[in-house]
Amino acid sequence: MRVTRTGSAGVRASALLGLALVTGCTAVGSGGGLEPAGPRLRAQAEPSREAVSTGGLAALTLAQGDVAGHTVREPAPDERVEQRDVEADGPCRALAHVLAGAAAGDPSGATARRVVGSGTATSVLLATHEGQGGVDAAQASVAAVNRAADECAGGFAYRLGDREQRITEVTREVAPRGADQAVAFGVRMEKSGTPARGRVILLRKGSSIAYITALGTDRSAAVPAEVVEAQLVKLS
Incomplete structure (x- = not known):
C-alpha cells in the first residue's frame, strides 16, 4: 500500500511542548523547564560518538522503579x-513506522517498554545502531523522521495490520x-472515525535513539515529564 498524502504544507510550529500531564502539571526537560522554539535538531555542547552494542541496550532500557509513580x-x-507490520512507503514511511510503534531506519537491536501511570500509557522503544558508522546511521534515522514530518504535515494514511490509520495533521x-x-511532534488522527491525538518524542544519544509515543483523546494526549527525564538519565 502506498501512503496517501493529504497535504504538502510544511510542519506548523507549535508554541509549547506537548509534555503536559493529564493531571495538568507542566512537563519539563532535563534542564528544568521548557525550551524556546529552536532548531529541530537540538545539540549538546559535546555530542557523543559512542556506538552502543545490542547487548548494551539493557543498561539503557527503562525498568520498574525508574519512573516515579x-x-x-x-x-x-x-x-x-x-x-514489517506497517504498510507504508514514500516520503511518509519513517514517520509511519514511528507512529505505529516501530523504529525508523535499520537498527541492529531494540527493546520496548510500556510505562503506565498518571492516566497515561506511554510506549518507549529504544533502538541502537552498533558498529562503525552507528552514530551516523542513528543521525540518518532522526533526519528521515524529520523529513517525513515536513513533507507529510498535511496528513497521510498508512496500514497497521488490517487497520488503516489516518493522520490528519x-x-x-x-x-x-x-x-x-x-x-518532538504532535499529531491529529482518526481512529475508527473518532478524532484522536498523539505525541512523539525522539531522543538520540550517540548511536541510540529512544522513541517515546503516547496516544489520547482529541482533547488530550500527553507524555509524562517523568518518563522523558528517566530515559534521559539512562542515556546520559
Whole structure:
C-alpha cells in the first residue's frame, strides 16, 4: 500500500511542548523547564560518538522503579510492532513506522517498554545502531523522521495490520534538552472515525535513539515529564 498524502504544507510550529500531564502539571526537560522554539535538531555542547552494542541496550532500557509513580513493563505480544507490520512507503514511511510503534531506519537491536501511570500509557522503544558508522546511521534515522514530518504535515494514511490509520495533521513541538538530538511532534488522527491525538518524542544519544509515543483523546494526549527525564538519565 502506498501512503496517501493529504497535504504538502510544511510542519506548523507549535508554541509549547506537548509534555503536559493529564493531571495538568507542566512537563519539563532535563534542564528544568521548557525550551524556546529552536532548531529541530537540538545539540549538546559535546555530542557523543559512542556506538552502543545490542547487548548494551539493557543498561539503557527503562525498568520498574525508574519512573516515579509509574509501572514499567514489557509490552504484551499484541502490543509489539515491527516495521514489517506497517504498510507504508514514500516520503511518509519513517514517520509511519514511528507512529505505529516501530523504529525508523535499520537498527541492529531494540527493546520496548510500556510505562503506565498518571492516566497515561506511554510506549518507549529504544533502538541502537552498533558498529562503525552507528552514530551516523542513528543521525540518518532522526533526519528521515524529520523529513517525513515536513513533507507529510498535511496528513497521510498508512496500514497497521488490517487497520488503516489516518493522520490528519503533524505539528512540530519544542523538544526537551539533554540529548545529542531531540525532536518532538504532535499529531491529529482518526481512529475508527473518532478524532484522536498523539505525541512523539525522539531522543538520540550517540548511536541510540529512544522513541517515546503516547496516544489520547482529541482533547488530550500527553507524555509524562517523568518518563522523558528517566530515559534521559539512562542515556546520559
